[in-house]
Amino acid sequence: MQGSDGPLTGPNMKNTRKISPELAPTHDKPVSSNNPSTNAILELTRKGSGLRRQGTTRLGSPPTLWQRRAMTILESNVFSGLMNIITIYCLFGDDLRVVYGSKSTDLGFYVVAFVFFCLFCIEFLLSCFAKPFYLASFYFYLDIIATVSLIPDIGFIWDLIVGADNRSVAALSAGKTGRIVRVVRIVRLIRIVKLVKWRHNEEQKQQVAESKTGGKLAEMTTRRVVMIVIFLCFVLPAFDGGYNDPINTFETKGFETLHVFNFQPMPCAAFMGMLKVWITRTTNNLMYLRMSNIPFETTTQWASEIRFSSLDLKVANLTHDPTTGWWPEDMYLSEDELLANYRPTDLRVIRITGCYTTDIDPIAIPGNCTSVTYFDIQSDIQAAAKASMVKAAFVMLVLIASSISFVRVARKTVLEPIERMMATVHRLESNPLAKHTTVEQEDQKLAKAQGFETALLESTLEKISALMQVGFGAAGADIIGKNMGAGDVDPMLPGKKITSIYGFCDIRQFTDTTECLQEEVMVYVNKLGHIMHSGTHAYYGMANKNVGDAFLLSWKLCDGEMPGFARFSDTPTEEDRKAVNATVKCPPNAGAGKKMRRVTPTEMADSALTAFLKCMIDLDNANSFGVLHEYIVKDVVIKRFGPGFRIQMGFGMHVGWAIEGAIGSRFKIDATYISPHVEMADRLEAGSKIFKTKINVSHWLYALLSPGARKFMRKMDTIQIRGVDTPLTVYTFDVTNPKNGFATPKFDTDERGNQVQKPVDFEHDPEYKEIREGLxxxxxxxxxxxxxxxxxxxxxxxxxxxxxxxxxxxxxxxxxxxxxxxxxxxxxxxxxxxxxxxxxxx
Known part of the structure; x- marks a missing residue:
């Protein structure tokens, strides 16, 4: 036997009743996992209204100040938005130049492209400097290709690369460079990956709860879809004739024939007729023509004499081509003048060199063996540019739709079940006793109906978590939470001191009843347990353990000791009660409602008393016409106890400190409370047999009750008991009218439609007077x-x-x-x- 707050032992102590109440502790720590993948250096963490990446450098050391600043720039909304706008422009910018610009505006487009190229280089260098594991990664090579693909859009750099140092050479190489540019434009589509990557990152910001598996799978799926589509863009043209320009065979071969015939002895009129026919049948506008051995003025004169037929063939003397709109006056008088007004890529040049006669010395007169002609193909180039823009937009649409579609299937069948299971684990870690109220979605129902393994795992995990909550109770909440967040299982955690209200109830004549009911005794005890537990949980309490004929329940007030109401030596006053109500807020609890809220210690005490009164009355009514009536009318029970037998229980209530924790070994543990105050509730219940009352309440709990509740309490005696130095004043609550439906919880509805349980009100609620009618x-x-x-x-x-x-x-x-x-x-x-x-x- 020890002092007033020491452990209590003795022949009257029931060791089987050292039971731990179930009470949901308050956890303010964020949900996190202590067992992350070793490769997951970058973790998404909440910071402000968005997400920030925090990690280490490639060698594992913390990032430097400059690296953090670089990451701040890279991940800022302004910089990210700017680079995405630039990326979109670069997909269409050069085509816009071709379609809507002119040679005079080209330099402006080239300067803009050069500035954007520099910004891409800056982004690339910052990423190499600041981003962990960026070097040699997928996005490292992606950014290199995307940045290099901008060079063909910068004319003054591209001309240096292809060697077009003068206008004639540029025009001559325009065909070759055009083919290269078309290939590069396909490469340019790889920039779309950056847009898809940005879209995926934005979705991650909106779906914070996305699992690492989900994020990785979505990223890998997007990569593969993009690479497959771009690969097809490269390969398929090779099966449709390659990347070369479509060649007008008549224009080329006909001009070669004219060049050869020009050196043959034939009448001038015949050659002029052949030239005119060739000009009229070309599909592009002829802008310049010079035949070897023929003066330029002569060929120009012949071209001006050409007449065209109208489209309906009714008129045959048109001086312009009605199909192309070409006029002979459109021809330029010199190559320099022509190249000064046209882009080299807008012209198609045919240059034939060869002397097909011995009358001319090609070394002495080199120009006499060369024929050259230029065609305006600007409309074809613009049409190709428009098609390129449509192609880029279509590829973007296909990539985004494909990645969304593929990821959605994987998400619905695999990722979302995994994420829901992880949410269950995190919920157990952060609030081990939180209720699982997630509404089952249609895809979950379909997965269960089709027998998906993920649905089975998800359902099993939910059942296991529910069993853990029921099995461990409030006293084992920390065991659940800390072990769900740790890599190893360690149930033997240090205890924690709390202050709580303890309620103990005992089934009368249990041994004799057990002998009568035999196998039915388990159902019998469970029905009694349901009455006790449901009443307790409806008023913010928690069931702890059930040991044979006894139940222990609790209402947690706070962690640590609550001044004036924690020790046997305390002599609580009205000022103490008001002080703790002003300073102590009990852990959040929803009671029978849907929305959790904090209550004061006095409201918790009033609620605990109401809960036990409800249990007493529901028990009495269950005897008369409820779930227990079947037992009191059994022949074997009547034979043993007589016809007037009723199932009865005794109740004891007390408040004080306790150590919350686990007792046992690695083979078996029990989450429990150890305290003389827990045992005091047991002793008060046992004292109800002495005083022939249903409920006994200590004066410590009486002092915590509201003045309205204290008016209903009756003082019975002040006694000195073993193990407690302070005298104990015992109170009871007289119930004479067991009103059916007493203490049904009452609710308010908040702005979101959630039910919020109203506080109990002994002062104004008529129910408390009604159950004492006849007294x-x-x-x-x-x-x-x-x-x-x-x-x-x-x-x-x-x-x-x-x-x-x-x-x-x-x-x-x-x-x-x-x-x-x-x-x-x-x-x-x-x-x-x-x-x-x-x-x-x-």
Whole structure:
């Protein structure tokens, strides 16, 4: 036996009743996992309204100040938005130049492209400097290709690369460079990956709960889809004729024939006729023509004499081509003038060199063996540019739609179940006793119907988590939370001191009932447990353990000790009650409602008392017409106890500190509370047999009740018990009318439609008076006066008051008990009477 707050032992202590209450502790720590993948150096963390990446450098050391600053720039909304706009422009910028620009505006487009090229280089260098594991990664090579693909859009750089140092050479090489540019434009589509990557990152910001597996799979799927589509863009043209320009065979071969015939002896009129026919049948506008051995003025004169037929063939003397809109006057008089007004890529040049006669010395007169002609192909180039823009937009649409489609299938069948399972684990880690109220989605129902393994795993994990919550209870909440967040299983965690209200209830005549019910006794006890647990949970309490004929329940007030209400040596006053209500807020709890809220210690005490009153009344009604009626009418029970038998329970309530934790070994643990205050609730319940009452409440809990609740409590005695230095004043609550449906929780509805449970109100709720109907006020007055006189040592007056009370209520247990005690002393108070008596066996 120890002092007032030491452990209690003795023959009357029931070791089987050291039970741990289930109470949801408050966890303010964020959800996190302590067992991340070793390769996951970058983790998404909340910072402000968005997400930021935090990690280490490639060698594992923390990032430097400059690296952090570089990452801040790279991940800023302004810089990211700017680079994405630039990326979109680069997909279409050069085509816009070709379609809507002119040679005079080309330099402006080239300068813009050069600036954007520099920005891409800056982004690339910053990424190499600041991003962990960026070098030699997929996006490293992607950014290199995307940046280099900008060079053909910068004319003054591209001309240096292809060697077009003068206009004639540029025009001559335009065909070759055009083919290269078309290939590069296909490469340019790889920039779309950056846009898809940005879209994926934005989705990650919106879906914070996305698992690492989901993010990795989505990224890998996007990569593969993009690479496959771009690969097809490269390969398919090779099966459709390659990357060369479509060649007008008539224009080329016909001009070669004219060049050869020009050196042959034939009438001038015949050659002029051949030239005119060739000009009229070309499909592009002829801009310049010079035949070897023929003066330029002559060929120009012949071209001006050409006549065309109208499209309906009714007119045959048109001076312009009605199909192409070409006029002979459109021809330029010199190559330099032509190249000064046209881009080299907008012209198609045919240059034939060869002397097909011995009359000319090609070394002495080199120009006489060369024929050259230029065609305006600007409309074809613009059409190709427009098609290129449509192609880029179409590829973007296909890439985005494909990646979304593929990822969506994987997400619905695999990733979302994994993420829901991870959410269950994190929920257990952050709030081990939180209720799982997730609405089952259609895809979950379909997965279960089709027997998907993920659905089975998800369902199994939910069941396991529910069983863990039921099995460990509130006292094991930390065991669940800390082990779900750790890599190893360690159930033997250090204990934690809390202050709580403890309620203990015991089934009367349990041994005899067990012998009568045999195998049915488990269902019998579970029905009683349901009555006790449902009433407790409806009013913010938690069930702890069920041991044979007893149940222990608790209402957690706070971590640590609550001043004035934690120790046996405390003498709580009204000022103490007001002080703790102003400073202490109990852990969030929803009770029977849907929205969690914090309550004051006094509201928790009133709610705990209401819960036990509800349990008492529901038990009485269950005997009369509820789930217990079937047992009291059994023949074997009637034979054992008689026809008037009723299932009864005793209740005891107390408040104080306890150590919350696990007891056992690695083979078996029990989450429990260890404290003399837990045992005090047991002793109060046992004392209800002495006083012949249903519920006994300690004066410590009585002091925590609201003034309205205290009005209903009746003082029975002040006693000294073993192991507790401070005298114990015992109170009870008289119930004379077990009203069916008593203490059904009442709710308000918040702005979101959630039900918020209303506080109990002993002062104004008529239900508390209704359950005491038939209780004579004169009896209460006489009984209270008699107890006060008895405690004051005026036993003669106490005898009169209590005798009158027994006349009004002959079966009252507390009054009879005090009268019997005074009778043992011939109703004379001992000379050393101090208002406290020692009660053995309590």
């Amino acid at each position: 004579d006020p004169e009896f209460l007055e006489s009984a209270a006066a008699g107890v006060d006189q008895y405690l004051a040592g005026d036993w003669a007056s106490a005898k009169g008051s209590l005798t009158h009370a027994l006349q009004l209520r002959p079966t009252d247990g507390p009054t009879k008990h005090v009268m019997d005690f005074m009778k043992e002393h011939q109703f004379q108070a001992p000379t050393d009477w101090n208002g406290v008596r020692t009660l053995n066996g309590y």
